Every structure is written in C-alpha cells, then in structure tokens.
Amino acid sequence: MPNRLTRIYHDLFSLDIGGTKLAAALVRDGKVTGRNQIPTPGSQKPDQLIAALATLLTPLVPQAKYLAIASTGIIDNGVLTALNPANLGGLNRFELVDEASRISGLPTLAINDAQAAAWAEYKALSGPVQNMAFVTVSTGVGAGIVLNGELQTGPRGIAGHAGHMLADPTGPRCGCGRTGCVEAIASGTAIGKAGQAIFGPDCSGQTLYQHALSGHRDAIAIVDRSARVIANLIADLRISLDLDLIALGGSVGLAEGYLDRVKHHLSTLPATYHTDIISAQCGPDAGLLGAADWAKQQHVS
Numbered sequence: 001m002p003n004r005l006t007r008i009y010h011d012l013f014s015l016d017i018g019g020t021k022l023a024a025a026l027v028r029d030g031k032v033t034g035r036n037q038i039p040t041p042g043s044q045k046p047d048q049l050i051a052a053l054a055t056l057l058t059p060l061v062p063q064a065k066y067l068a069i070a071s072t073g074i075i076d077n078g079v080l081t082a083l084n085p086a087n088l089g090g091l092n093r094f095e096l097v098d099e100a101s102r103i104s105g106l107p108t109l110a111i112n113d114a115q116a117a118a119w120a121e122y123k124a125l126s127g128p129v130q131n132m133a134f135v136t137v138s139t140g141v142g143a144g145i146v147l148n149g150e151l152q153t154g155p156r157g158i159a160g161h162a163g164h165m166l167a168d169p170t171g172p173r174c175g176c177g178r179t180g181c182v183e184a185i186a187s188g189t190a191i192g193k194a195g196q197a198i199f200g201p202d203c204s205g206q207t208l209y210q211h212a213l214s215g216h217r218d219a220i221a222i223v224d225r226s227a228r229v230i231a232n233l234i235a236d237l238r239i240s241l242d243l244d245l246i247a248l249g250g251s252v253g254l255a256e257g258y259l260d261r262v263k264h265h266l267s268t269l270p271a272t273y274h275t276d277i278i279s280a281q282c283g284p285d286a287g288l289l290g291a292a293d294w295a296k297q298q299h300v301s
C-alpha cells in the first residue's frame with residue numbers, strides 16, 4: 001500500500017469507525033455530504049466488519065478520489081489494534097487500510113478517531129494557537145495532540161491516548177488491562193458503573209448524569225470526581241507539552257455543567273498548570289472532517 005496518496009483530490013471520501021457505529025460521507029471543501037451510518041458489528045472475526053465496510057463504501061466510491069479513515073483503536077501502520085479488547089467485539093489486528101483499499105479501489109489512509117477529531121478542532125480554531133489537545137469524555141476517554149501545528153500520531157499510532165494515563169493506582173481496572181486509568185474513572189461508562197451501586201444495575205452514564213443534574217448528592221460526587229480526573233489529565237498535558245489550549249468534547253465533556261467543573265478543579269492547581277479550555281466545536285462529524293483534511297495534507301506535504 002502507498003504511504004502517501006498520489007492523486008489530485010476533488011472529492012474526499014471519509015469513513016469513521018466507532019465502537020457503536022460506522023459512518024461514511026463525502027467531504028468537499030470542509031463540508032460533509034451523503035452521510036450514511038450503520039451499527040458496528042460485534043464479532044471477533046473480520047468477516048462482518050469487511051461486509052459492513054463494503055455496504056458503506058460501495059455507493060460512494062464512484063464519486064471519490066481517495067479514502068480517509070478515522071477509527072477507534074490504535075492504527076499502527078494501517079493495522080487496527082484494539083487497546084481495549086472489549087471494543088469492536090474483541091476484533092484485534094485487523095488489516096484496516098488494506099481491506100478498505102481493496103473494497104473501495106481507492107488510495108487509503110487511516111488514523112485514530114480522537115487524533116482525527118483533534119485535527120478537525122485545531123483547523124476550526126482562529127488565532128495563533130500552535131499547540132493544543134482535544135480531549136473527549138464519552139463512552140471512553142480519548143485525546144489527540146497537535147504540536148507546532150502538526151498532528152501527533154506517533155511511529156506506532158499510539159500518540160495521544162491520554163485516557164490511559166494513570167489517574168489513581170488504587171482505582172478500578174481499565175479495559176486496557178492497566179489499573180486506575182483516567183478512562184476507568186472518568187468516562188461515561190465508568191460513571192455509569194459507579195452509579196450502579198446507588199441506582200441499580202441498569203444505570204448508564206447518561207442516567208447517572210441526569211441524577212446529578214437533578215441534585216442527587218452521590219451522583220454529583222461521581223460526576224465531580226470524573227471532572228477532577230479530567231482536570232488533572234489536562235494539567236498533566238499542559239505541564240508536559242506546554243499546550244496553549246484544550247478543546248473538550250464527547251457526550252460527557254459537552255454535558256451541561258461539566259466544562260465548568262473541569263475549569264474549577266484546574267483553577268485549584270498552581271498557575272503553571274492552567275490552560276484555556278473550550279468546548280469542542282466540530283460535533284459528531286469531527287472524525288470524518290479531520291481524517292479527510294489530514295489525509296489531504298499528507299498528500300500536499
């Protein structure tokens with residue numbers, strides 16, 4: 001497979017592979033058209049994912065010149081590797097770029113979905129910001145980092161997986177196998193689990209958050225712990241990378257009152273740790289937009 005694309009682009013074809021849905025769309029001049037979405041199949045065998053990709057890709061291929069993919073998991077030189085084996089139904093080491101290229105017949109590039117979203121958020125900023133991170137608090141906790149105006153993907157595709165930095169060594173075991181990751185305490189999944197002791201076994205992150213908004217003290221404490229962990233994660237990113245700004249996204253990150261809680265906890269730390277935090281601006285198409293623009297840049301540069 002070519003590492004760099006070799007055609008002139010008119011239409012960019014973008015695909016977003018998430019834990020619960022697969023979305024595909026054409027991207028032209030930074031706008032998404034022809035969006036189509038299907039549920040992500042849950043299977044350890046690749047056949048179902050290959051069939052799902054074919055369903056999504058085939059109708060749009062005639063209009064596209066190349067394919068850009070944003071995907072959950074680590075994209076190591078085109079191979080999709082699950083950091084959390086529970087994601088994608090346990091599917092691991094999937095030849096994503098080769099399979100998508102074979103199905104579509106298009107030159108194909110792929111990056112992690114939070115990395116792609118970070119690039120979209122960076123491009124949406126106005127002003128002189130060169131160093132920033134996108135942090136998403138949703139089903140999991142993901143991040144993408146831009147330094148000196150360049151998206152950091154890393155030689156093995158790992159860069160930016162800050163949801164798996166340590167938050168509490170005595171905390172819950174994370175899906176990645178480590179104990180006490182940020183994701184294991186702060187994610188929507190984690191706060192839902194924490195709420196199950198109070199609100200019953202069906203308590204989801206969304207349910208727990210609603211209880212917090214209604215003023216339930218124990219629910220508020222769980223949400224506030226999540227926000228404190230995210231504030232400390234942001235402080236760690238700031239002190240290690242000297243970032244100018246953080247864009248906070250995801251269903252929890254954008255939920256009512258959450259950003260203010262994160263800002264409050266960050267404000268209790270010494271001033272060197274402080275950085276601007278804004279709400280992410282690109283919405284659910286951030287992965288599609290970011291992957292398309294990043295792939296275009298790989299060609300131009």
Ligand SMILES: [Zn+2]
Pocket residue numbers: 163164174175176177178181183184
């Ligand atoms: Zn982890």
